[in-house]
Amino acid sequence: MALEILTVGATVKTCLETTAGTRPTTGYTVLPDVNQAPEIELSTEAIDVSNITDAITRYKAGRQDPGGDKTFTLNHTEAVITAWEGLVSAVAGGSGKRLWFEYCFPGATNSFFWAGDPKSLGSAGIEQNALDTITAHAICQDVAGWATAST
Numbered sequence: 001m002a003l004e005i006l007t008v009g010a011t012v013k014t015c016l017e018t019t020a021g022t023r024p025t026t027g028y029t030v031l032p033d034v035n036q037a038p039e040i041e042l043s044t045e046a047i048d049v050s051n052i053t054d055a056i057t058r059y060k061a062g063r064q065d066p067g068g069d070k071t072f073t074l075n076h077t078e079a080v081i082t083a084w085e086g087l088v089s090a091v092a093g094g095s096g097k098r099l100w101f102e103y104c105f106p107g108a109t110n111s112f113f114w115a116g117d118p119k120s121l122g123s124a125g126i127e128q129n130a131l132d133t134i135t136a137h138a139i140c141q142d143v144a145g146w147a148t149a150s151t
Contacts, residue, residue: 009106012037012072013150016090017097023113028102028150032083033075035133037103040066040114040143066140070116076124076132084136087118098141102150113144 013028045062074080091099098115105111116138124134 003107005105005108007105011104013102013104014087015100015102015150017100020096023100023144026151032079033077034072035075036073038070038072040112040140042066042143066114066143068139070138070140072136072138074134074136076134080134081121084118084121088120091117104149109149110146111149112146114140115142116140
């Protein structure tokens with residue numbers, strides 16, 4: 001029987017590198033009020049390596065592309081604004097240290113890790129009788145992929 005992983009109770013955690021270029025394995029904190037976290041899809045570029053003698057186009061795998069701009073949807077709360085702008089300030093300090101995101105799923109031993117450069121928040125529009133959300137952006141810089149969850 002398969003153990004299906006649900007998103008109920010999932011969290012997004014963040015951690016700034018203590019040593020530039022090294023993904024932290026401890027010290028992650030939960031990003032509050034996440035409504036939706038972006039997919040990190042690693043599409044592979046296909047490089048045409050055929051020549052005029054080939055009857056069929058031949059390809060070799062190129063580099064993988066996780067996409068650049070990643071979008072989070074967060075509930076509009078004071079905690080979100082404080083937390084996100086704190087991440088922006090931490091990265092903007094010029095230390096060369098990257099911010100890592102960890103996607104944690106209940107019951108799973110592994111998490112998904114990627115590094116991103118968070119950008120300042122804008123303002124959400126206003127609708128009547130609705131949950132107000134904020135869109136937050138981070139530029140994907142690196143992907144570590146699936147690894148043992150942080151402690």
